[in-house]
Amino acid sequence: MNDAQWYPGTMARAVDGLKKDLPLVDLVVELIDARAPVSSRNPELKDIIGKKNRLILLHKADRGERAINSRWLLHFKEQALPAMLTSVQIPGTVSSFLEYLKTQGRRLRSSRFKRPLRLVIVGIPNVGKSTLLNYLVGRAAARTGDRPGVTRGRQWVRLLAGVELLDTPGILPPLLSPEAVFPLAAIGALPPERIDRQQSALSLLRYYAERGMTSRLTAHYGEGVEGAPVEMLEQIGKERGCLLPGGKIDLERAAALLLAEYQAGRLGKLSLELPPKIEGEGS
Numbered sequence: 001m002n003d004a005q006w007y008p009g010t011m012a013r014a015v016d017g018l019k020k021d022l023p024l025v026d027l028v029v030e031l032i033d034a035r036a037p038v039s040s041r042n043p044e045l046k047d048i049i050g051k052k053n054r055l056i057l058l059h060k061a062d063r064g065e066r067a068i069n070s071r072w073l074l075h076f077k078e079q080a081l082p083a084m085l086t087s088v089q090i091p092g093t094v095s096s097f098l099e100y101l102k103t104q105g106r107r108l109r110s111s112r113f114k115r116p117l118r119l120v121i122v123g124i125p126n127v128g129k130s131t132l133l134n135y136l137v138g139r140a141a142a143r144t145g146d147r148p149g150v151t152r153g154r155q156w157v158r159l160l161a162g163v164e165l166l167d168t169p170g171i172l173p174p175l176l177s178p179e180a181v182f183p184l185a186a187i188g189a190l191p192p193e194r195i196d197r198q199q200s201a202l203s204l205l206r207y208y209a210e211r212g213m214t215s216r217l218t219a220h221y222g223e224g225v226e227g228a229p230v231e232m233l234e235q236i237g238k239e240r241g242c243l244l245p246g247g248k249i250d251l252e253r254a255a256a257l258l259l260a261e262y263q264a265g266r267l268g269k270l271s272l273e274l275p276p277k278i279e280g281e282g283s
């Protein structure tokens with residue numbers, strides 16, 4: 001599938017907008033999802049922004065596993081890519097980000113440019129761009145929503161003395177490789193009509209099993225959730241009363257419920273992608 005096709009129009013406009021805005025900014029903040037740092041990045045961004053400074057925010061860090069979040073940070077460090085963990089649920093992380101901006105702003109002011117640091121936040125749909133912006137600005141400067149593709153307009157906002165933020169839609173298309181479909185569906189980055197809920201739910205259940213974490217599911221849905229992924233989904237449907245007329249289990253509803261509960265963080269922290277092994281680390 002061509003990734004330009006899956007979000008027609010909106011994506012092309014967002015990328016064009018970003019290209020126009022780039023000459024105005026000093027720093028591009030790439031918001032990615034800490035649970036899926038591979039799939040939630042746009043691989044073309046590097047070429048789009050060229051030599052411009054970049055900072056990666058592994059956002060929604062509250063939803064990722066702490067140890068894995070830290071390993072991802074190390075991974076980006078090893079690639080010489082500046083990165084930080086952020087979450088609007090963990091205020092200290094946003095303060096650290098602001099400190100970083102303050103330092104960069106000071107650096108720019110004392111350089112020959114003598115002007116504020118200007119930045120733009122970009123990221124794939126639903127990664128938390130508007131929420132973070134609202135949090136930073138401290139008022140509802142941008143609309144937020146739990147559906148992809150909500151932001152439309154754009155504006156400059158003054159974040160700190162010497163730091164200005166451009167609120168663009170900044171929506172980048174993720175690359176829809178076969179491996180990316182499940183993590184992107186699980187983090188809510190795909191339009192609902194593009195998601196095969198049952199497949200995504202089965203992938204999520206298989207992933208819990210692979211990670212040896214099915215006890216999370218039994219703790220939440222009951223001891224009977226075991227066996228192959230489809231059996232687990234059936235059991236979840238049974239436990240939650242997802243039944244079709246005639247008493248058959250409504251797997252579609254069970255799948256939607258599981259995905260919604262994962263997205264709402266009700267199943268605990270779960271990182272969906274693991275960083276490559278770090279040198280010297282045990283298995």
Ligand SMILES: Nc1nc2c(ncn2[C@@H]2O[C@H](COP(=O)(O)OP(=O)(O)OP(=O)(O)O)[C@@H](O)[C@H]2O)c(=O)[nH]1
Pocket residue numbers: 059060061062063086087088089123124125126127128129130131132143144145146147148149150151171265
């Ligand atoms: N757990 C958690 N949820 C967050 C965080 N930041 C944002 N969210 C939630 O993520 C969802 C999407 O947030 P938005 O700010 O609308 O995302 P966006 O990137 O602007 O999305 P589009 O405008 O559709 O591209 C909302 O339900 C937010 O409440 C965070 O740090 N942690």
Ligand SMILES: [Mg+2]
Pocket residue numbers: 129130131143144145150151
């Ligand atoms: Mg938005």
